[in-house]
């Protein structure tokens with residue numbers, strides 16, 4: 001089997017403000033993983049344009065997302081932090097993988113169905129093809145581990161299927177070119193912790209999302225302490241006190257969500273949080289959650305603001321990251337061309 005180094009890749013879209021779901025489901029994991037892995041963290045601006053974007057806001061949002069990574073504790077010297085469109089090999093490999101992926105596989109993608117809605121005929125081809133570009137993002141670096149929130153699980157399974165099909169379809173050529181039995185590692189999703197799926201604060205059955213029309217449904221990383229307090233105070237709950245064990249959260253999605261958020265922010269388990277707050281009413285628990293959220297998020301928000309104003313610095317980080325990413329991507333793209341039989 002492969003003796004490739006373990007390598008982490010993950011991406012975050014550059015559209016709109018990042019929220020607590022992105023932070024707890026993905027970015028906090030990125031920060032942990034940098035201790036033990038070589039990591040690439042990417043602002044996926046090519047994914048963002050699968051739905052219409054205003055060019056000026058897109059550029060600003062790409063910088064904002066990169067500033068957020070850094071403000072959350074990702075070290076851009078130790079890791080490669082960059083935006084997708086600066087490394088052309090992502091799109092180049094996506095084309096090759098388009099010829100490997102099957103229409104039937106893409107037709108099963110639930111996120112496309114949700115995003116395209118009823119007006120499917122009018123959705124962009126990019127929106128449909130989005131998961132193949134995502135597979136290319138990962139595979140162009142032959143990444144082995146991909147930290148994501150629960151909502152990206154199906155896309156990750158597709159990336160695994162594409163990697164395996166490429167390895168099978170081109171097995172003879174892969175061996176002939178000296179890569180042994182397989183070229184792409186089958187990437188492992190890393191989906192773990194108490195907040196892999198942070199739900200809307202207004203409706204425990206809906207995912208916290210930047211596209212929800214109600215700003216009260218989410219905590220944005222750009223929110224100030226007052227906004228955070230207001231949103232948590234207004235968060236939907238049920239009339240009962242908090243249970244003292246996790247089983248008691250069953251059938252109580254809003255309570256489960258708030259306890260999960262608390263646990264993830266505090267770096268504790270839900271069971272541990274319930275051990276402390278079991279029997280408490282929501283107003284007491286919400287006050288504790290407000291204090292904890294503000295303590296954790298306020299330093300990030302102020303660092304984000306500072307970095308967002310320093311365009312030269314952020315652009316420099318992205319340019320440097322793209323240069324380093326390109327070296328890895330180019331070598332792998334050349335190998336893919338040799339394997340597939342494209343002259344170079």
Ligand code: TYM
Pocket residue numbers: 009010011012013014021022023024025026044047133134135137138146147148149150151152155195196197198199207208209
């Ligand atoms: P995006 O930009 O929608 O979300 C970025 C990351 O945040 C996670 N996330 C959540 N986690 C928990 N609860 C939530 N409510 C929540 N909302 C979002 C997402 O799971 C994700 O990890 N397609 C991806 C970006 C991407 C990518 C990649 C990821 C492009 N290429 C390659 C991994 C590897 C996306 O749109 O994520």
